[in-house]
Amino acid sequence: MRPSVSIITPSYNSSSFILQTLRSVTTQTFNNWEVIIVDDCSSDSSAEVIQQYASQDPRIKFIQLEKNSGASIARNTAIEVATGRFIAFLDSDDLWHPEKLEKQISFMLENEVAFSYTAYEKIDEKGVSFDIVNTPTKISYKQLLKTNVIGCLTAMYDVEKLGKVYMPVNTKREDFATWLAILKKIDYAYGMPEVLARYRVYASQSSAKKTKMAKENWRLYRDLEQLSIFKSAYYFTHYAVRGVLRTKFPTLARALGVLD
Structure with missing residues (x-):
């Protein structure tokens, strides 16, 4: 079955x-x-x-x-x-x-x-x-x-x-x-x-919502995953850079594999 x-x-x-x-x-x-x-x-x-x-x-x-x-x-x-x-x-x-x-x-x-x-x-x-x-x-x-x-x-x-x-x-x-x-x-x-x-x-999805999600991501690292501020900053930097590349430079993002 x-x-x-x-x-x-x-x-x-x-x-x-x-x-x-x-x-x-x-x-x-x-x-x-x-x-x-x-x-x-x-x-x-x-x-x-x-x-x-x-x-x-x-x-x-x-x-x-x-x-x-x-x-x-x-x-x-x-x-x-x-x-x-x-x-x-x-x-x-x-x-x-x-x-x-x-x-x-x-x-x-x-x-x-x-x-x-x-x-x-x-x-x-x-x-x-x-x-x-x-x-x-x-x-x-x-x-x-x-x-x-x-x-x-x-x-x-x-x-x-x-x-x-x-x-x-x-x-x-x-x-x-x-x-x-x-x-x-x-x-x-x-x-x-x-x-x-x-x-x-x-x-209707706006940059204000993206900003709110970025704040939620930071809180997830610190409060839910309980990462140190240094580890949180490390992972948040990856998250932010990838987000900018996907939004502003999708061609470059694909070339770098960021969209994968």
Whole structure:
């Protein structure tokens, strides 16, 4: 029997994209899955849209939080009730290629991998692809500290090997912190070079948000990972330089392998 996978999907005001996201799951060539959608008190029609679609497929499970609590708690609520051997993540505006689950699970089983990720493409609000994000074939804890190269929509871990790993609720870099926590348990996470997911980027994303994320990155080094100020400065410098190269000089970044 094929192993099962639980797909963790937090939702907040996602009515514009959630049906596209769910269809990218229901059209997977691998069909032994459950998707657990946790709505974080949306103020739009998300809940109604999701419930209507879920009524057509018992593998789609819907939970509503009683109060707005943030993505970490929404994801953790889903992880708590997940029954799959594998845990995968897919936000309510992102998409998967049809063979994503089948190829990634086969890769993990054949190579006895506990934690994996894949390359992915960036799309705009209309779904038009404009960039490819390549990833290294493997990465360690210390390497990942330099910059988070694991896209949340591509990450998958094996509960049999790692147990359930929950996201911290005291940081906005919850996915980054989770991958670091996993890499404290194992030597490497392993990447697949094939593009198997589509990450949606919004025009409204601003430099102010990037500044806030930079501050969160520093706090992650100091407070969550409890690195010394010197180590924090070392890793933060890598993070900042790579960020500038990716944003301002993408051609040079590709030549240097910074986008990989």
